[in-house]
Amino acid sequence: MTRTDTDPWYCTLASDSYEQARREFEWSLPEDYNLAYDLLRKHADPDRPALYQASPDGRRETYTFGDLDRLSNRVANALEARGIGRGDRVGVVVPQKPENALTHLACWKIGAISLPLSPLFGPDALSHRLTDSGARVVVADASVREALEEVEDDSALEHTVFVDGSGDDSFESMIENRSAEYAITDTDAETPAIIMYTSGSTGPPKGVLHSHGVWVGHCPAFSMYFELDVDGTYWTPADWAWIGALGDLLFPAWHYGQPVVGSPLGKFSPEEAFSLMEEFDVTGAFLPPTAIRMMMEVDSNRYDLSIEAICSGGEPLTPEILEWADEELGGVPVNELYGQTEANLLVTNCREWFPARAGSMGKPVPGHDVRVIDPGTGEERPTGEVGEISVRRGGDPVVFHEYWNRPKRTDEACVGPWHRTGDLGYADEEGYLWFKSRDDDLIITSGYRVGPREVEEVLLDHEAVAQVGVIGVPDETRGEIVKAVVQPVGDGSDQLREELRDLVRDRLAKYEYPREIEFREELPQTTTGKIRRKDLLEE
Template identity: 55%
Template sequence: MPWTVMPDFESRAAARGEFEWDLPDEFNPAVDLLRKHDDPESTALEYLTPDGERASYTFRELDERSDRLAAGLRDLGVGPGDRVGVVVPQKPQNPITHLANWKLGALSVPLSVLYGPDALQYRLADADAKAVVVDPAVREEVDEARVDCPALDHVIEIESETPTGDAVAFEDVLADPGASVDPHDATPDTESAILYTSGSTGPPKGVLHSHALWLGRAAASYNYMDRGLGPDATVWTPSDWAWGSALGGTLFATWHHGGTMVAYPSEKFDPAAAFELLEQFDVTQSFMPPTALRLLMDVANPTEQYDLSLETVAAAGEPLTPEILDWADEELDGVAVNEYYGQTELNLVVANSTGWFETRPGSMGKPLPGYDVAILDPEVADAGDIERLPRGETGEIAVRPHDRSVFFDEYLDLPEKTAAKQVGEWFLTGDLAERDGDGYIWFKSRKDDVIITAGYRVGPMEVEEAILEHDDVAQAGVVGVPDETRGEIIKAYVEPAAAVTGSDALRAEIRELVRDRLAEYEYPREIEFVEELPQTTTGKIRRTELREQD
């Protein structure tokens, strides 16, 4: 069956046997998401501000506004192949910018408003971004980062009539109400976006994707949302739209299938406010990281307090724990919670789907239609060969797509790392898991040092480098340690500089430094001062030894 049909297969076996990608010859996601629906006047976006103000946008209105923005960006010199950063939270200007980019043939670079100037500078410079659309909350950070971004010609600020400096007001860029553009002639293989990895063993890598990315995410979402996406669906996620699962697997997947997306740009997850929003908008499907679900569990008797329409919750980013599933079954009257698994590079490839098979607590589920998944001997895979392990043995997850286009094109300007990601037709994930006798896949750990905290992937090297900027720090080693609420938290082992004594004041300064330079979620919640850090003979921090101390 082609991707355009998304039929309700009666079983997973039928889906695995009959589904085909059958990607179209011509494809522009802006056209797909906005112009193919039977009723262009249906609501695409419900927007609720933190102050309680509410606005809605139809597919036609989003089409018109993104047309006007595309024309304005074109007047600024943005064209096919240019890169445009998007540093905007859950506000309408975020998807409008992405859509305008694709109408011009430009690439989007989604970036979190939680990033500090160092994190923004690295990514904007690495992507050679020509323009960036920013929220006022991060304007100062972008201005600081811009000094070292030679290609960045334009800063476009939303919600500001008269931006300071040489920034341009967003509304001025789309000021012409009659402006329009002919969407760029594109295919599924046209370059679409650059997403950034966490940077586990070095600087974050830019992951270049083509337009087929969004089709792959829409297909996966349809399944892990138990085939509940369509014109009658209303969907919300508390996750930052800079994250691929929230942007592609939730927002754009919802629009691909004609549903309504809810936007709410909150600074911090509030479980009571989340339930109020679910009730207010009659949300039927939601994507929530397990950390958010654990916080929701603190609200007593939710179905008695709130009139909920919730049918399915999808979860990813960290393993689900059995108590979450028990809570949803008991306290949410049996709402399905489907865990799924994917990567920035490789789309969403494994999932639970309660309509097809029984969910096993702690399992990632089974391979989705359109992909083959194998558990390999990690040492053999590293040597460039493939050796499948028997069921029940732990090895590296490898994925083979039935259509290469739905996976990433390359790591930006990193050909050797791109080549190392693939062995023959198989793509290596760096994640260790095992498959049981019934075909369920169980996540074990990462091969590298990446930390997964509250659903965010954090590379320890970037945090270590930020800590080392403090004059009173000689060395730093960063690892993840278990935490009941967040899955893992970031812990830093810090070797103070000569004649410096570790103190609570120094801990506070280090935390503030990392918050300011990187992101709100990347600061070390635990800091332990040590006389000397374990190192290899080449001077690298031995993080394995640090983890063994906890």
């Protein structure tokens, strides 16, 4: 492999317009495509910084693309010495530390399948994923040692390696004296590479198998939401176990040869976020809306920022976020994006090409054929009519291969050539896509269909609402009624209940207002920060 950064699979969108990019874009991956080669070895300058590592104790380290290549070679050799080969699964339970990325890269060099897992998982969550995937080795942070000890006997694990540990089971011990040379195994864009588990918001977490082409498939969207200028420094506070961190920022940045800041923050601190962005001259950030709302409470003028664009997704992106970025960050665009574990970064915004519309996810990204269809027939819905958001499977590298060990569920997610996302929405006359709800979260009250996300977006506009989850609860007369479970900024009150009901009545429709409102100190969330509506129903 001797390719350079100028090859056609280096997916910068150079078109003059969105329409031209949609017409002309084609996937052009080489027959022997390998993720690790793409992210590390294809770059002309191996001494270019790839990772600025910021440790909580104040230490700062810089890793070049050459450093990461040599270190991941040592990890690959160490894993092979433990019997790991093509198709074997390796768990990665590490926060934003170099060992996280190094283990993924090593797996892809071997032809093994990596398994990103959150350090926030407890024993039950780890047990399900490690057992279901059949992982043979896990590389984990020392902070999860006790949790892993509870699940080792119930899984297929043969080796557990701890980062920042000591003794024979430490990461340093594993790679000690291993060669820094490694010949990447033969792969192509369809070779299995990674299993990511769904958040479990609609049932037991399912393993989503993706191939080596998955991260390059994210790059057109990356180029769009960072406004067609990919030269910069990137950071996200999101867990490196989530596709929103790995796919929305980390690996696309490395595909383009750009440095990323890594920092295991722990609990999110808006002040620390601003400080990191200032220290490392971060130009592009992926920030979930919850993080942005917390940052809105801090005086950003205290920091000398270099931020040029922010992308965001996973929760409603409400209008006041866009207004804050315009007023407090000097017009920095905040571009919403849409995707899921099974098919990520299908839709986004790009101010260089078209104006953002508050509440809209944006337009389909070049390279992805996204339609709103009838989930039963696969026929496209007319403009403005609600249907299921779907993407054509054939030839799209971001679309998953299968649910691990669940062929029936894989088949159920398809209709004709389409992967059904399970999300309901509609397209307007100018091609913008609008999300309504999950198809299985719909509330049917008095014959009306209510999408909970739409109600949540309105409630989040109230200054006294920090977080909210909207669900349907049984009612003898109406079948279901709308209930809002609210985490207030201060104390809840009857007056606040009435204000929230009036807000929904005024902004949406009278039948959509929450007849019941419950206040709680905190709401159950998945590890990706989504409200677990199912848990609200059960509590």
